Amino acid sequence: MYRQKYIFLLPGLLVLVAIILFPLLFTIRVSFSSWDVYNPGLNWIGGENYARLWEDARYWEALIRLTFLTVATVTLQYTLGFALALLVWRDIAARRFFRVLFLVPMMTTPVVMSVIWRTIFHESLGPLNPILEAIGIDAQPWLSDAGFALAAVMIVEVWQWTPFMFLLLLAGLLSLPNEPFLAARIDGAGPIRTFLSVTLPMMGAISVGAILIRLIEASKLMETVYVLTSGGPGTATETTSYYIYIRGMRDFQIGYSASLSLTYLIVMSVALTLIAKALIRLMVKDRT
């Protein structure tokens, strides 16, 4: 009767292999061809695409920018998400209302909200600059200055995805046992001391999980950029995904963009694996 076990696994596995693995293997082959809009088809040009990619400064700049954006936004999301989870964890009135409210942004469609954010950041008609002026800060060229455009992308990402951190961390906090906190109170530990030596160590594993999921998702960043700035001004907010999108789906350089995306996939997998190992060593103390 154990032969029946394949009835469970195989349908899903085969569908996934057919839809994802074969296309991926095909991409490897395509990356060694010069497939473009003029000459569609699989010829063999060896490693030419990879040589071109090596010299492509725009690609590497996008990768560095993506690294910066990913690390910066995920750090912000983690800090803010943790702070918010602690705030509505206990002893605050109407905490269930605030929990619902804090979760709402992650349910909304990122591109749709990005379109709305674009109107908010609008320099002359949007509401953000008048608010800044009301509290004594000058109006800023949000989407037309390189630095501010990056900041705008980060603000939107933080707004959208801090709730995800908040959700996982609050779920973790709510599942913690009560005894260590009682012990800390009996020993006379203050709130900061309790947080550092009781709460934080117990939240290590779940923190690593939450940070890794967000790092993976954030490193795909492109939709926000596409809607908010179209990579501009110039190429100031271009991320790797967005650059590959331009080369592949807009210029239709299929072969070249295949080599770009494979390199991106490899760099990302290696980087994420290393980060995962480092985080686990750093934050998960008592791995049993």
Place this chain on the structure above:
Amino acid sequence: MRTFYLSLKYLAVVLWSAFVIFPFLWMLSTSFKTANAVTAGAKWLPWVQFEPSLAGWQSLFGGVGGINIVKPYLNSGIVTLSGSAIALVLGTLAAYGLSRFTFKAGPLGNGDITFFFISQRIMPPIVLAIPFFLMLRFLGLLDTLPGLILIYVAMLMPIAVWVMVDFFNSVPRGLDEMAWMDGCAPVTTFVRVILPNAVPGLVVAAMFCVIFGWNDFFFAFTMTFTEVQLLPVSIVALNSSVTPWWSLSAAAIVSVAPLAVLAFVVERFLSRGGLAGAVR
């Protein structure tokens, strides 16, 4: 000191709430504006600061200067629901198999197969965009609903497997064994005994599938042109140099409203401790 500390807490909560609500209030207010009210600069209060109009809302159903979103709305609903349903069925079956039986394919065991499923979430969509595009063109499914559903199944199944493997691991094995001893075949056991006990896990998995399906833009954007349009694509299409902010805002509200309701469901799970298992 204690009151001071507590009021600081409330201040922080209120500030973040303001940040969260800000875009929603802005789009609500904008959806009642006209071109004149928009070009007059940032205004918030209808009647006081500008004369409200229903033009934005009317344009949702084919009025002037907007897009008719009824069809994209239905398309999005069809693709999200059928994609999620298929992904959930396939993913739940696979997750149950991986949690209860031992599989061997050369050096690869259960752990590796589970990792293969889940690791698909690491794949950036752009890496798959071109092969998907070529594959759908080959199958003649480009710019059709079935083509999109196919892609959404592949995109959502890893989520279903991820949630359900963890969930099934927490369902005691004794339950299965008891049913087997009573002479139930594994499939019957799964349908009669395990599924009814797996409802909370299924709800969480379904919720995540629907969220990621409904909110996806990239594949909906790259795999369709004119015949089939999903909701996010048709809303982003409004985003041009002369964006009709009022229709845009009205469309944005109706598109994010159905899922915003899910925040209540998630909070219920959270406060009852039902999510702790799902996120480990």
